[in-house]
Amino acid sequence: MRLFLLIAACTAALPAAAQQAPAPQIAPGTPAPQPQATVIAEPVALLIAGFDADGDARVTRAEFDAGLKRSFDSADTGHIGSLGYIAYSDWSLRWMGDRNTLPSPFELDRDGDNKVSWAEFQDRFADIFARFDKNRDGVIERSELVTIRPPAFNPMGKRGRR
Structure with a gap:
């Protein structure tokens, strides 16, 4: 009798164990989702790329x-030589x-006056230029x-955000 109950319990559990989440179906004619990116650029890198004048x-x-x-200068509308936060x-x-995005204004404001002066801005971005100029040839x-x-x-785990 115990053997019969054990077999009955295992048999009842099989359909539940066999159920798996169905594979997502893509409608005919719909392009497959784009694969995850393996080449990325920081926002400041996009800024630098935009400086390519020629x-x-x-x-x-x-x-x-x-x-x-x-x-x-586009943000310094009062032409005072500094930007508030x-x-x-x-x-x-x-x-x-x-x-x-980084760098934050708190990182740039070295003297703590709650403003980012042109000199503070320029100094921090000189460091950023040096970081991106990996071969040190003066060109990025x-x-x-x-x-x-x-x-x-x-970085968002299996599910991620959209």
Whole structure:
């Protein structure tokens, strides 16, 4: 009798164990989803790429400095030589795509006056230029602006955000 109950219990459990989530179905004619990116660029790298004035896909130090000044001046509407944190946030949204990108205004404001001066801005971005100029030739090429990551990298876990 016990053997019969054991077999009956196992048999009843089989359909539940055999059920798996069905594979997602893609409607005919619908393109497959794009694979996960393995080449990424930081927002500041996109900013730097936008400084390429002559379209040769390289950013010289002169192009970088001119582009940085042009972007700063676009946010310094009062022409006072500094940006308050809100103006810096507006600059970040316009030039890097989001108000919360790095470097943050707190990182740039070295003297703690709640403003980012042109000198503070320029000093921090000089460090950023040096970080991206990996071969130290005074020019940033596109290959120096991208990061390669393994395909399995997923900082959001299995489900991720959309």
